[in-house]
Amino acid sequence: MRRILxxxxxxxxxxxxxxxxxxxxxxxxxxxLREDADALDPxxxxxxxxxxxxxSMCDKLFDINEKxxxxxxxxxxxxxxxxxxxxxxxxxxxxxHDGTTMDAEAVKYSLNRHLTMxxxxxxxxxxxxxxxxxxxxxxxxxxxxxxxxxxxxxLADRAGMILSAKAAEAAGKDFSLRPVCAGPFKFVERVxxxxxxxxxxxxxxxxxxxxxxxxxxxxxxxxxxRVANLRAGAVDLVxxxxxxxxxxxxxxxxxxxxTSPGLGYEGIxxxxxxxxxxxxxxxxxxxxxxAFDMAIDRDALNQVVxxxxxxxxxxxxxxxxxxxxPGVEPKPRDLDGAKKLLAATGLPLPxxxxxxxxxxxxxxxxMEVVQAMVAEAGFDLKINAMEFATTLDAGDRGDFEAYLLxxxxxxxxxxxxxxxxxxxxxxxxxxxxxxxxxxxxxxARKTSDVKERAALYAKAQIQELADLPINYxxxxxxxxxxxxxxxxxxxxxxxxxxxxxxxxxx
Amino acid sequence: xxATLGKRALQAIPTLTLVSVLVFVLQQAMxxxxxxILAGEDKTPELLAQxxxxxxxxxxxxxxxxxxxxxxxxxxFGLSWRNREPIAGLIALKLPVTLQLGSMAFVIAxxxxxxxxxxxxxxxxxxxxxxxxxxxxxxxxxxNFWLGxxxxxxxxxxxxxxPPSGYVPLGEDWRQSLATTIMPxxxxxxxxxxxxxxxxxxAMLSALDQDYVRTARAKGLSEWRVVLRHALRNALxxxxxxxxxxxxxxxxxxVLTEQVFTIPGFGKLIVDAVFNxxxxxxxxxxxxxxxxxxxxxxxxxxxxxxxxxxxxxx
Numbered sequence: 001m002r003r004i005l006x007x008x009x010x011x012x013x014x015x016x017x018x019x020x021x022x023x024x025x026x027x028x029x030x031x032x033l034r035e036d037a038d039a040l041d042p043x044x045x046x047x048x049x050x051x052x053x054x055x056s057m058c059d060k061l062f063d064i065n066e067k068x069x070x071x072x073x074x075x076x077x078x079x080x081x082x083x084x085x086x087x088x089x090x091x092x093x094x095x096x097h098d099g100t101t102m103d104a105e106a107v108k109y110s111l112n113r114h115l116t117m118x119x120x121x122x123x124x125x126x127x128x129x130x131x132x133x134x135x136x137x138x139x140x141x142x143x144x145x146x147x148x149x150x151x152x153x154x155l156a157d158r159a160g161m162i163l164s165a166k167a168a169e170a171a172g173k174d175f176s177l178r179p180v181c182a183g184p185f186k187f188v189e190r191v192x193x194x195x196x197x198x199x200x201x202x203x204x205x206x207x208x209x210x211x212x213x214x215x216x217x218x219x220x221x222x223x224x225x226r227v228a229n230l231r232a233g234a235v236d237l238v239x240x241x242x243x244x245x246x247x248x249x250x251x252x253x254x255x256x257x258x259t260s261p262g263l264g265y266e267g268i269x270x271x272x273x274x275x276x277x278x279x280x281x282x283x284x285x286x287x288x289x290x291a292f293d294m295a296i297d298r299d300a301l302n303q304v305v306x307x308x309x310x311x312x313x314x315x316x317x318x319x320x321x322x323x324x325x326p327g328v329e330p331k332p333r334d335l336d337g338a339k340k341l342l343a344a345t346g347l348p349l350p351x352x353x354x355x356x357x358x359x360x361x362x363x364x365x366x367m368e369v370v371q372a373m374v375a376e377a378g379f380d381l382k383i384n385a386m387e388f389a390t391t392l393d394a395g396d397r398g399d400f401e402a403y404l405l406x407x408x409x410x411x412x413x414x415x416x417x418x419x420x421x422x423x424x425x426x427x428x429x430x431x432x433x434x435x436x437x438x439x440x441x442x443x444a445r446k447t448s449d450v451k452e453r454a455a456l457y458a459k460a461q462i463q464e465l466a467d468l469p470i471n472y473x474x475x476x477x478x479x480x481x482x483x484x485x486x487x488x489x490x491x492x493x494x495x496x497x498x499x500x501x502x503x504x505x506x
Numbered sequence: 507x508x509a510t511l512g513k514r515a516l517q518a519i520p521t522l523t524l525v526s527v528l529v530f531v532l533q534q535a536m537x538x539x540x541x542x543i544l545a546g547e548d549k550t551p552e553l554l555a556q557x558x559x560x561x562x563x564x565x566x567x568x569x570x571x572x573x574x575x576x577x578x579x580x581x582x583f584g585l586s587w588r589n590r591e592p593i594a595g596l597i598a599l600k601l602p603v604t605l606q607l608g609s610m611a612f613v614i615a616x617x618x619x620x621x622x623x624x625x626x627x628x629x630x631x632x633x634x635x636x637x638x639x640x641x642x643x644x645x646x647x648x649x650n651f652w653l654g655x656x657x658x659x660x661x662x663x664x665x666x667x668x669p670p671s672g673y674v675p676l677g678e679d680w681r682q683s684l685a686t687t688i689m690p691x692x693x694x695x696x697x698x699x700x701x702x703x704x705x706x707x708x709a710m711l712s713a714l715d716q717d718y719v720r721t722a723r724a725k726g727l728s729e730w731r732v733v734l735r736h737a738l739r740n741a742l743x744x745x746x747x748x749x750x751x752x753x754x755x756x757x758x759x760x761v762l763t764e765q766v767f768t769i770p771g772f773g774k775l776i777v778d779a780v781f782n783x784x785x786x787x788x789x790x791x792x793x794x795x796x797x798x799x800x801x802x803x804x805x806x807x808x809x810x811x812x813x814x815x816x817x818x819x820x
Contacts, residue, residue, distance in 0.1 A: 036778060038546075039590045046546030119560055124550040176590050191599065192591055193778055194673060194770030218672060220768045224655055225671055232662045232670045389538030389783055396542055426550050 025200065027504050028214040029486075030235040031497060032226045036193045036219045041176035042161035043114050046121045048408050048495075051158065052239060053217055055496040057198055058181035059205075060160035061088060061107070062152060064411050066260075066492050068321060070152050074102060074162055074182060080448070083147040084130075088155075090138040095203045096164035097186035104134040109165040111142075125159040126151075147446045149453060153412035184210045184499065193219055209500040211488075230255060230481050236504060237486060239497060241479040242362065243306045249481040258480045260491035261320055263409025263416070265313055266363075267472035268355060268370075268402050274431030275398030281345070282353050282401060289468040291341040292353070295377035296370055297333035302474055305366045310474040315461055316416045318475050320493070322450050323413040325458035328465065338377035350380035355402040356395070358388045363404055366473075395429040403429055406476070411494060413457050414445060421464055430469035437463050511804070518800045525796040526578075526789065530571050533785055540783035544587055561587060574789060583790040588782045593790040596775060601794065603673060604764070604771035606683075608756040610691035615698035615752070620745065622699070623706025627714060628733055638703060645700030650759055654693045654766035661689060671768035690767040694759050698752045705748050709741035716740075742813055750806030754799055 037050035042058055045051075063073040072078075078088045094102040111132050114122035128148035133141040144151070154160065167180035179187050184206065185198035196217040200210055218235055220226040223242040229235045231252055241249055241257070249257045270289055271278045281288045298312030312330040317323045342349065357367050364385050371381040386394065395403050407427075410416055419427040421434075422441050440460040444453045464470070478495040488501040541557040542549060558564045562573055577584050583593035626638035662670035668689055674682040713719065714737050722732045761773035768774075772791060779787035 036589070038544075038588050041590075044590070046544065119553075119556055121546065121553065124553060173590070190591075191770055192586070192589055192596055193600075193774050194768070218768070219770075220671060222655075222766055222768075225658060225766060225768060228655075228658045228663050229670045232658075232666060234662075234670050234672065387538070387781070389543050389781065392542050393538045396539065 025211045025213050027212050027506075028216060029212045029237070029499065029502070029504060030216045030218060032218050032220045032229055032235040032238045034219075034223070034226070034240045035221060037196065037217075039176040040179045040187070040190065040196070042110075042158045042163065042179075042181070043117050043120050043122055044176060045158060049219075049239075051494075052496050053196055053198075054158065054161060054181075054183075056185045056215055056499055057179060057183040057187060058161040058163070059094075059183045060156055060158075061090075061162065062156035062160055063498075064153075064156050064492060064494060066490055068411060068493055070156050070411075073156075074107075074160075075155075078152070081141070083446075084144040086142040086144065086151065087135065088140050088142065090140070091205060092138055094182050094205045096167070096182045097180045097201055098164050098167050099203075100164050100166050102162055102182045103137055104140045106165055107140045107162055108132045108134050109168070110162045111140075111159075113163065113168060114159055122159040125154040125157070147448070149445055149448045150412040150414035153410065153415065156411060185215055188214075195219065206500060211501075211503045212499065215499065227481060230483070233483070236483040237489070237497065238481040239478075239495065241481045243309045243479070244362070245481075246307055246309065246479065254484055256482050256484045256486075258478075258482065258489060258491050259309060260478045260480075261318055261493055262476050262478045262495055263318060263411065263493045264407045265316060265318070265409065265416070265472050265475050266366075266404065266406045267470045269395070269400075269405050269429045269470050270402050270468065271398060271400055272430045272432055272467070272469045274429060277398055277401055278431060280353065280401055281347050281351050285345055285347075286466070286468055287341050287345050288347070288351060289471065291338040291345075291377055292374055292379060293468060293471050294331075294334040294338035294341065295374045295379070296471075296473070297373055298330045298473060300333075300373075301366060301369050304369055305362060306474065309479065310476050312473070313475045314465060314472050316420065316464075316470070316472065317413045317457065317461070318409065318493075321413065323454050323457045325454075325461040328458070328461055333373070335376055338374075342378045349378040350375070351378060352380045352382070353401055354382040354384050355404060356384050356386055356391050356400045357404045358391045358406070359385045363406075367404060370473075398429070398431060400429075405429065405470075409494070413453075414441075417441060417457065417460065418445075420470065421460065432464075432467065432469035434463055434467060436460075514800075514804050518797070521800065522793065522796055526575070526793055527571070529789055529792045530574070530785075531567075533780075533783075533788055534567060536780075536783070538783050540587060540785060543783050574786065578790075578793070584786040586779075586787050587784045588779075588787075593787055596787065597772075597790055597794055600770060600772050600775045602675070603769060604757070604760050604773060606676060607687055607691055607694065607760060607764070607769060607771060608753070610687055611695035611698065611756055611759075612749075612753070614691055614695035615702055616749070618695070619699035619702025620706050622703040623745075624710055624733065624738065626703065626707040627710030628729075630711065635707075638707070642700040642703045645696050645703075648696065650693055650697065650762045651766050653696060654690065654763060657689050657693060658767075671766075673769045673771075686767075687769070690763045690769055693766075694756060694763045697759065698755060701752060702745060702749065706741065706745050709744050710737055713737040713741040739813070743810060746806060746809055746813060750803060750809075753802050757795055757799075 033049045035049050037053050038047040039045050042054060059074050061075040062070050065071050074091055074094060076089045076091050078086060081087050090104060096102055114120055115126050128144045128146060128151055129142050130145045131143045135141045162182060164180040168175050184201060184204045186201045188197040188199050190196045197214060199214045220229060223245055226238045227245045227248055230238045249255050271283050302308055302310055302312055314330050315325055315328055355367055357363050367383045371383060374381050394400050418441050419425040421432055421437050423433040423438050437460045440456045444456040447453055478491055482489055485505040488503050541554045541563060544557050545553050562570050586593055622638045626635045629635050658670045661667050669686050673686050676683045719732060719737050722736045760771060761777055764771045764773040765777060776791045
């Protein structure tokens with residue numbers, strides 16, 4: 001008995017020592033990012049890689065998990081008291097990096113800052129919020145102008161990041177130079193275009209899941225150099241491995257490749273009614289657009305250009321989401337059908353179309369494959385490769401016939417659809433307008449019932465497919481390369497890197 | 507000498523003003539709306555209007571220029587539109603990086619190019635000459651970015667001798683600093699070494715045919731003394747001219763090399779700024795680069811005088 005007690009005591013001692021050892025991690029995690037983040041202020045930030053940095057620094061009211069479910073983070077729960085009043089209960093005992101307490105006042109301050117600060121990129125995301133009420137030390141109520149089902153998803157992104165009011169007030173517009181939030185790591189330094197360093201915040205509410213002393217986010221723009229750094233052991237994790245580098249990562253036993261579905265898509269926007277360029281046959285006649293679509297072999301495109309990694313799609317919402325319209329899947333290539341449809345239009349062949357493409361080798365290669373495919377049906381597709389900013393500008397002015405556009409995707413389907421299909425939407429480059437689609441999208445915003453919303457989005461998606469202002473082609477996957485000694489990485493569809501639970505074996 | 511320096515400084519003012527006006531006008535001519543880039547994916551008409559107002563993009567061009575110039579004259583280059591960091595701070599941070607990289611590249615270029623040129627000229631039509639010419643041709647024909655990636659794969663990935671990218675400042679850890687910059691400096695210096703080699707060779711060939719060289723040999727001086735003391739000194743004047751001109755190439759080459767090796771220098775700063783339509787950063791960087799080019803060409807002028815006493819006056 002004494003021996004058992006002794007062993008138990010030893011085991012307890014060992015566990016305690018282990019726990020203590022775990023409490024003070026010493027390792028540094030090095031993450032390679034594809035570009036430099038923009039302003040490190042959740043209110044002002046607009047870049048995707050900035051969101052990756054924030055995931056380590058600024059906790060949000062909610063987060064999403066690998067199943068795309070909304071889970072509490074700084075909140076502990078929520079309830080709609082009525083369709084326009086959202087009550088959010090907050091986690092107790094949460095500290096900001098400057099030692100101040102995260103409470104309802106801090107939430108009110110942060111959300112108001114997102115709503116009112118000049119240059120805020122969050123104002124549109126929180127447009128449905130009318131006012132924020134402090135209903136208790138750890139309870140806030142959001143009073144909405146109208147019911148808004150996408151709001152929770154917005155609060156699971158930058159719009160839900162809560163800042164230290166004291167630090168934000170003191171820094172004003174310079175907050176991005178030294179951001180103070182309530183995440184697992186606090187800001188240390190930034191050397192623009194080189195790296196951002198954050199260090200472990202010992203008072204983090206979930207500190208037990210953090211196993212690194214520091215994270216260094218290194219900007220490495222060239223994809224081959226990013227992978228070379230991973231192979232040389234200079235970084236531990238590379239986000240956004242391009243398909244052409246996948247074989248290299250797979251062949252290296254020291255590395256691991258993790259692919260998971262993303263939220264975004266790439267597709268060709270046809271200018272159906274956006275300025276004088278909407279005058280060609282592909283703009284005026286949906287049959288021509290359908291013939292173009294039928295001539296494309298999406299699976300071949302995926303195999304040839306993306307090594308089979310970017311699955312074909314015809315929808316704005318990706319597979320796996322409850323809002324992915326059932327039964328609406330890519331059809332096999334129908335060249336004869338495409339030819340017949342074009343013949344039925346009576347238009348002289350070939351039909352000339354120019355597509356604007358952001359100047360990236362992969363995208364240009366993809367359009368070259370499409371060019372060869374649609375040529376067989378009777379299209380003369382000209383590829384106009386342009387620098388990214390220029391394509392964006394041309395798209396905004398309607399100076400295009402067709403435009404290959406990539407969208408990184410959002411958790412809520414509204415983020416993938418509304419701005420693109422709704423009449424006058426800010427990303428509605430084609431100038432598309434259909435009252436039935438508008439109505440379905442508006443109704444979908446007003447209900448939080450998943451089935452009801454899914455039916456509305458499916459209705460809109462089917463109509464979009466009939467009108468075809470956007471020809472969806474493929475869904476990029478999140479491809480991450482990691483050091484094989486790194487465990488605990490959980491891929492989430494938004495592609496952000498959540499360090500909670502990640503461990504680097506020595 | 508001081509009068510010359512003063513005169514050159516005064517001449518620099520209209521040059522720099524012209525450069526700043528040109529850059530300002532040219533970047534306005536670039537397609538692409540900075541507000542659209544800054545707004546990112548979640549752009550709304552209100553956000554775009556707000557950004558344009560905040561950045562003075564809704565004012566007339568002359569007013570925008572004067573607003574920027576007013577700041578510069580007070581030593582304020584403004585804030586980067588993208589990351590909101592002070593541009594003067596960014597320049598102060600990035601300039602030493604590119605200067606270090608450029609200096610190392612130049613030293614490497616001179617150390618390889620000039621001796622190789624001398625050896626090739628002295629051993630004219632021997633296999634030394636052919637070897638030097640072949641290396642020179644290879645150096646000229648190899649693109650920086652390709653050589654950079656190949657060196658990363660060989661030296662960092664396969665051999666593990668040097669870090670593949672990144673930068674450590676000299677003041678922080680000089681060993682690491684050299685380790686992170688030696689490969690990019692070699693890549694950057696490579697093409698210039700080739701140019702220097704070819705010019706040193708031809709200048710040396712012409713010098714070695716001169717009468718004073720024959721006289722020096724007739725005096726019984728050793729061949730290396732003849733080559734280094736007599737021929738080389740005269741052959742160096744055109745090489746120095748070329749070297750000064752190539753300094754500009756170094757800045758241009760740094761743009762690609764810094765991108766491949768992820769060196770956070772001037773080149774990377776301006777490339778990112780152009781792609782992000784971060785106008786004030788582009789303007790600030792170009793102004794500083796133009797000032798440096800003027801300064802370097804002045805240094806080259808002074809160096810001619812030091813090398814060639816015939817250019818000294820008064």
